[in-house]
Amino acid sequence: MxxxxxxxxxxxxxxxxxxxxxxxxxxxxxxxxxxxxxxxxxxxxxxxxxDLCTNTHTLETFDTTKTIWLYLMVRILNGITLAASFSLFDGATMAITKQYGGDYGLQRLYSNVGSIVMTPISGALIDYFSDRGGLQDYR
Structure with a gap:
């Protein structure tokens, strides 16, 4: 039809x-x-x-200025949170490696290698499991 x-x-x-x-x-x-x-x-x-549309009183408005400012605030808050959490994790890592007599340089090396290896693996897993009927589902 x-x-x-x-x-x-x-x-x-x-x-x-x-x-x-x-x-x-x-x-x-x-x-x-x-x-x-x-x-x-x-x-x-x-x-x-x-007779065709029963909802004639509701008007949906979109305020693009409000949207961009809210998005900017969320991005700034996200950046501040990530920077603070990385600093806290670095401090905790230094304290634990010192407490147990570990090598801080090797700890940083292995954390970077893990980040480099797991990023493409997680991307491949997301692509594999989100492909439903030929369409990508990014939810």
Missing amino acids: QVNVATSNDSVWNAPYMEVMSWSDAEFLPQSGGEDQWCPMQCIVTVLRP
């Missing part, structure tokens, strides 16, 4: 009528006349907006 809807040049909220320009369903054989060609079922209709 295919429905094409067109409105006047006014905004959708101000238009009292919505005009359905064409509607077509699956093609069918005619019942009479003995013709063998296929013909589509079509109609042109003018409908009052309240």
Whole structure:
């Protein structure tokens, strides 16, 4: 089934009528006349907006300025949190390696090697398990 809807040049909220320009369903054989060609079922209709859309009072507004500032604040908070947590982990690592007589340089080397190796592995696992029916699902 295919429905094409067109409105006047006014905004959708101000238009009292919505005009359905064409509607077509699956093609069918005619019942009479003995013709063998296929013909589509079509109609042109003018409908009052309240009859087509029941929610005429809700207007969804998008404030792009608010969105960009909220996004910027979240990004800044994320950066500060990551920087603070890395500093705390470095301090804890130094204290533990000193307490147990370990080598801090080797600890840093192995943590970087682990980060380098696990990044592509986790990416491959995400790609493998998020591919559902040929479409990527990034949720």
